[in-house]
Amino acid sequence: MAKSFPQIDFTGASLTIDLNALVANWRALSAHAPNSECAAVVKADAYGCGITPVSNALFAAGCRTFFVAHISEAAKIRAEHQDAIIYILNGLLPGTSRVYAAGNFRPVLGSMPELEEWRAFCHADDWTGEAALHVDTGMQRLGLSLAEAASLVQEQGALPASVTLLMSHLASADDPSNGLNAKQIGRFRELRELFPNLRGSLANSSGVFLGPDTHHDVLRPGVALYGVNPTPGHVNPMRPVVRLDATIVQVREVSEGETVGYGGAWGTSRPSRIAIISLGYADGFPRAAGSSRQQTGADAMIHGHRCPLAGRVSMDLIAIDVTDLPDGKVKRGDIASLVNDEIDLDEVASHAKTIGYEVLTRLGQRYRRVYIGG
Template sequence: MPVAPATLTIDLGALAANWRLLHERAAPAECAAVVKADAYGIGIEPAVRTLWAAGCRTFFVAHVSEAKRVKAEAPAATVYVLNGLLPGSAASYLAPELHPVLGSLDEIAEWAAFCVAAGGPRPAAIHVDTGMNRLGLSAKELGELAAGPLIRDFEPALLMSHLVAAEDPADPISAKQIAAFEAARSILPGVPASLANCSGLFLPGRPVHDLARPGYALYGGNPTPGRPNPMRPVVRLEARIVQVREIGPGERVGYNGRWSAPSPRRLATISVGYADGYPRSAGGTDEAAAAGIDRGAALVGGTLCPFVGAVSMDLIVLDVTEAPAKAARRGGTAVLIGDALDLDEVGRRAGTIGYEILTGLGRRYERRYSPMA
């Protein structure tokens, strides 16, 4: 019998199928994979092995440490490091060969100087800002770069930008960004270009260019909120019930007693909490119930059972009054992610997004990887 209080099942076959679907939407462009944040929580190593076997050849991460893990699994892969070039870090990109994403003239100057000292141009991506106002060169700075000497000292391997709100086709910012990116491309003609994230692949006109960079959708998140999810679920989280109890009307539950029983209730406790990446904000309170606000829930015997009381570090309490007694028992199973509780629904109930749920999945779960088909 398993000794871990919860099991996280990761379907690698679904991961591969999701990449193939996005690859088809990106065609004839290349389809990369974003595997930062430990491949969105499922593990860089199994994710990269699976995606490489499916045909993916280019990967994006946030940090050099992540890039080296990708290269250990796929030495021939092209790996871009998204979060810029930290001062003095250029040599860390040399072996194995990694590609920095340069988002300022200072970064570009440092990378160009490193290339000259190292014996010749080395590849890097140029990040141009088209509306995120986070990282990236302005249009003016890109023009200065194109007209100046630094661009001859390194190899511009990719021109990229990042969409602000591609998941909302009605938001006019996407059209503005696409136009700004086209203007940037005209400044550096001939450099391969990348703009589309996973939701960008579903925008009208699909701004795919030469390379698409899907992330969240690979792992089962919905790239088209408000419409049916075209992706297959990749993760499933199930917890064992450790205790069941009966309480009377008015009795309170959890730290600070923020939920009180409106009538006699049957409660089940599971050994999962915010230390396992389940947000404290998902806890059930009297205030949320009075306002009709959904909070966290689990499926027990197919019945939706709401969280009651605070999510604590290691424990969550469920109201299983309506669940079948044969399921709502010590040793029974509560589904936290899966079936009707997909990533986006779990995120909504916690007052956050599915990305945070996925990337926050803790290390205390028993992890089971199902192989590729």
């Protein structure tokens, strides 16, 4: 007989997702471009926040169009919402057209072979479900070339009637001074003139803030929905959505001149108190956010005070210097918060020399997810 356990939390850390803040961010983005439909990008398990609860909250708020990367992600939304519009960004995998039709998913067609396969399927199966056409304007990743797009205009029937949305993706929207933005905006404007009957979609999270020239018919915000700043260098217009907390499992006294953690990368310059929390890079917290003698690392909030990480982040544990808090203030079982209203994802990312996207999407499954609102 399987052994039953008492109803306690066996995880060392918890990720709290504020669905009300998420919805508020979607509404704020929508209000920024009132003449456009505001969709939601919920790929990568809604950037680590849970694709089902996130899409449910957004659907209840009025969002009807979702963008994902894979068929498996689309299926999770379809299981909850039969009338949601779901685009699959990574294109049409060979031989999957009938899967798209069965789920009423919309492929984002980004190459001539994809377009040809979709056109043949629609003709053979008399399928009239919709799709999007992705044309590259400067990212050099997915998408038809400008020349290939122009050739579709010349060839009668080359573009299936099921294609109703024209898309491209901005490469440098988070840097308004980058000249590539103007180049891509101009190229997309010309594409829309070639395909006047198609709706247009260009703006990602940061693109929403570049102005009306990027808005077109459908906005595609992703990371901004989850609280990452879409306007680097300026005050974040988004509300924080996630909070990452971990349990302190031990507080230890460390003498002056001792080292802490792997490699002895960080050492004490005074008698110190070190709190050890049950969280590490196996939980997705970036190893590079640790500290050394040469580099200041990220902070944690404990009892309302900022406390610096002490040494390297290890697989399951992180050391935090709590010496400046009153003796006895920090004890086993207390909570340290690594992402919160004061220490946001972008701050953690800056210490790890990466971006908020990576920090958010890497937060693993070992913690306990707590949803509030929605």
